[in-house]
Amino acid sequence: MTAIDYGTCNVCDKEPAVGVASSTLGPMSFAYGRECLKANAEPYGPLVTMVAMCGGRANLADWVPPIIEGSLRVAGKSMEDFDADVAQETAELQELGAL
Numbered sequence: 687m688t689a690i691d692y693g694t695c696n697v698c699d700k701e702p703a704v705g706v707a708s709s710t711l712g713p714m715s716f717a718y719g720r721e722c723l724k725a726n727a728e729p730y731g732p733l734v735t736m737v738a739m740c741g742g743r744a745n746l747a748d749w750v751p752p753i754i755e756g757s758l759r760v761a762g763k764s765m766e767d768f769d770a771d772v773a774q775e776t777a778e779l780q781e782l783g784a785l
């Protein structure tokens with residue numbers, strides 16, 4: 687029997703992925719490694735876009751902040767970095783007419 691190679695974790699881009707699963711961010715799937723699953727982390731870029739599309743952190747459901755915290759830990763980003771990236775993404779989406 688051959689082990690399935692899921693490639694590298696889409697969250698940290700470092701550890702081997704243990705599988706592909708539906709993301710908590712929306713209708714999309716990513717390859718996750720064991721440590722990122724334990725951290726409840728999602729890929730940084732899609733997380734920024736999802737929060738921008740929701741109108742910022744103030745509009746999120748209660749279950750989202752732990753995902754943001756885990757994702758920032760893995761990405762090595764601060765909440766200030768995250769808010770700045772969400773603001774930039776919001777401006778870009780508005781310029782494209784997507785918001």
Ligand SMILES: [Zn+2]
Binds near residue numbers: 695696698699700723
């Ligand atoms: Zn990972």
